[in-house]
Amino acid sequence: MTLVAATAVALSVALAGPALAAPTGGGHDATREALRAAVKDGVPGVTATAKDAHGAWRATEGVGNLRTGEPRSTADRYRVGSITKTFVATVLLQLEAEGTLSLDDTVDEWLPGTVRGNGHDGRKITLRQLLNHTSGIYNYTADEEFGRTYFLKDGFFEHRYDTKKPAELVAIAMTHKPDFAPGTSWSYSNTNYVLAGMVIEKATGRPYGAEIRDRILRPLHLNATSVPGTRVTVPQPSSRAYSKLAETATGPTYDVTRINPSLAYAAGEMISDSADLNRFYRALLGGKLLPQEQLKAMKTTVAIDGAPNLGYGLGLMDLKLSCGVHVWGHGGGIHGSSSQAVTTPDGRHSLAFNFNGDWAGDSEAVIEAEFCGGR
Template sequence: MTGRPRSVDDRFRIASITKTFVATVLLQQEAEGRIGLDDKVERWLPGVVRGNGNDGRRISVRQLLNHTSGIYDYTDDPGHLKKYVRAPGFLRHRYDAVTPDLAVRTALSHRPGFEPGARYGYSNTNYVLAALIMEKAGGRSYEDEVRTRIIEPLGLHGTVLPGRSVDVPEPSSRAYSTLGTDPGARKIYDVTRQNASQSWGDGDIISTAADLNRFFSALIRGELLPAEQLAEMKTTVAHPQNPAYRYGLGIATFKAACGVWLWGNDGGWIGSFSQAVTTEDGRHTLALNLNGDWSVPDSAGTDLLKAEFCSPAGS
């Protein structure tokens, strides 16, 4: 660790906040009549979601976006964790380039967790499939769709779709991880450099706090979606263990300690935790990144949200 303070202009891996960008593009495509939220996955990806009880003929695009598909989360696969997340596998394979197909194949080697539509169950695989459908519906790459529909119109100059790059563009800080060892372990690894293709439409975007604030404020104010599609995005399903948290289409709403309801998303990746939230009117936003992953992200996020939105200075 260098001990140098971080910059307000730092870029960082936003992980699952990427999902909000993906859902926004798909909802734009729906508004254009290119795709329907109730289209079945099979229509767009014929034969892809089959086997071990998985069936794309029974799963809708909407169920991918609100995590009610039941499809297994490929990042929970023991082999994936051993090779790409934990030491020593990460250290050996951190620069490997992978394709979205690998994530899908890994997920489909497992049975689904529940019947499509039965309940909420978070799965990164949902957004790998959603990004593949986005490409089919738009006729362009996932990267081109997000760049031309969101990044360029909003002037998000610090936001990058990294592809197979292993670097975080400057200015940026380092990212540190225990790589799945005991949280009390003394060994902390610099994990800043890692091939971004090991995540994709489920979590590969690199951005800044300022860009995330601009994006979520614009989104919730209706600058990116027509009213009908924004209402679809904000139609939520319950979290089975947390009544103060509900998930829509690529965005969540949750209650701060003082009872204020916020819209936003968060994301954890190797060596990093990020969160971006806004009030209902889009006027008060907060984006943050922690460049270490051995503390409890939810606790850190909750404390910061409380200070920002619940204190007299923040209200």
């Protein structure tokens, strides 16, 4: 695994998906077996919650604390990484619906001079291109020095409590050339969503986390969900989070639960639990958060090279499973935590789960099991 691959573990794109009816029936035996397989693969523990016409199903496997052997809880809160992006995109789309901004505005209109250097030009990049990752802006978490500082052992333990300002994260990206000209290709870049968070703050005059709280968390009663800012702890109930802090998936395992998540900002700093994530995506796809025009725009996807079963919309991914079922959602990784949240297009069948280790576990197998296997 290269250093770039190691950094991708921490703040990355993951799975999500598209649209048909899921198979009917009771039981989640296949899903439980997939959770057990993840633990056998090396994940310390996993917590999952599914919601369908039969009600809520909750399960855990493995441990939440390697030292004490305490099991994971179905009520665990955890860092959700890039799932944050769906919340951020939702707020920007709400602001568009209200007439505050347009997704066809350029980045430079809202953040003059911020995207400049080595061929980057915010005058030629739209807000829409930030949200669907067609901007070409370099991904700051792929920077080699950033990776050594925050994702490998020596750097992590020296810098885990550093506060990074969003402008500093963008500045790292500006030291590199763009990946491509705006609108000509697709490449996942956390820098896009750092900029999106900055635009929300410029447009509203408030922290982007306050907008998420007032527009989404409070109306939906997502009481386990938060935007921590610089808070280094995860609220209880929660488990410990573990990482190898290395370029390989072997070697010692380290407790990385405490970290200043400002290094992720609007690209991946949020905390939630499985029940809240299911409720959020069900509400989003059910039209409770966005007008139809904006929801349609959010679900308008671009192709991802090398992944014919995936499409990326505006902070929302479309995954076609082996049985033909489509699910929508997002995944995310950050130190010691790998999470997925997916929902069928009608919002009737949802799944959210978290591994408290960032080096092992087959997330797609869990999703396949829930929506295709044995139901």
